[in-house]
Amino acid sequence: xxxxxxxxxxxxxxxxxLNYARVNEEFFLGISTLGYLDSCRxxxxxxxSRGIKAxxxxxxxxxxxxxxxxxxxxxxxxxxxxxxxxxxxxxxxGDIIRASKNLGEVLGFTKHGSGNFKLSRTHDPDxxxxxxxxxxxxxxxxxxxxxGESPDKRWQHKDGVLYSSSVFWLNRNYRADEFTIGWLIxxxxxxxxxxxxxxxxxxxxxxLMVKEYKRIMDNVEFVSILKKIEELE
Numbered sequence: 444x445x446x447x448x449x450x451x452x453x454x455x456x457x458x459x460x461l462n463y464a465r466v467n468e469e470f471f472l473g474i475s476t477l478g479y480l481d482s483c484r485x486x487x488x489x490x491x492s493r494g495i496k497a498x499x500x501x502x503x504x505x506x507x508x509x510x511x512x513x514x515x516x517x518x519x520x521x522x523x524x525x526x527x528x529x530x531x532x533x534x535x536x537g538d539i540i541r542a543s544k545n546l547g548e549v550l551g552f553t554k555h556g557s558g559n560f561k562l563s564r565t566h567d568p569d570x571x572x573x574x575x576x577x578x579x580x581x582x583x584x585x586x587x588x589x590x591g592e593s594p595d596k597r598w599q600h601k602d603g604v605l606y607s608s609s610v611f612w613l614n615r616n617y618r619a620d621e622f623t624i625g626w627l628i629x630x631x632x633x634x635x636x637x638x639x640x641x642x643x644x645x646x647x648x649x650x651l652m653v654k655e656y657k658r659i660m661d662n663v664e665f666v667s668i669l670k671k672i673e674e675l676e
Contacts, residue, residue: 446627446631446637447637447665447667448490448495448665449553449638449640450483450499450640451639452501452505453505456479457643457646458477469563469565473505473508482643487514491518498523499521499522501525502555505525507545519667525554527555527565529554536582539582549582550586552579556570558570576601584604586606586668587605588639593608594622594630605675607637610639627659
């Protein structure tokens with residue numbers, strides 16, 4: 444069965460100083476001539492050359508221009524929110540409103556961080572699956588993709604929201620040894636696995652991570668999350 448390729452865009456600039464100013468301190472602008480979203484663009488181009496459709500999730504500080512969103516949509520990708528401010532529903536709704544100005548209608552979201560660390564000045568690190576499903580319901584969103592590390596768990600519906608609690612992480616630091624690339628290739632023959640990566644995993648990652656990325660892209664069939672929603676509605 445086709446897998447879902449989830450790309451969380453955490454990095455605004457490959458330059459560490461510019462990225463820190465934009466993402467952590469939240470005051471620097473997104474300037475394309477300085478390399479804003481270059482990693483994301485590189486991955487989008489590579490996926491397009493492979494004919495692979497993905498779901499890109501952007502934080503309030505990595506939002507693309509409307510023109511870039513249009514490019515992604517024309518290539519068959521879709522976009523959503525990578526939520527940062529989730530302490531309460533009002534904070535979350537603020538992220539939705541901000542994202543929708545660039546992304547258009549937001550149908551689903553992912554969460555930045557898994558509850559362990561505060562990742563930027565205003566980031567809320569708390570990770571609560573039930574809370575996020577409720578946020579999705581309150582905002583009339585269609586889906587939520589969680590950060591759990593057991594990719595063999597099945598998709599579920601709750602309160603009208605389609606969700607997957609766990610993903611297969613490209614980064615080995617977030618998956619047990621049993622979840623190998625071989626396991627993923629075999630598992631996607633029977634289950635709709637969500638595969639999670641960040642653009643910088645490939646553009647700035649280790650040789651091993653790049654090798655595993657290529658092996659996944661060469662051996663796993665991917666389908667848009669929107670197609671998954673259509674099948675289950």
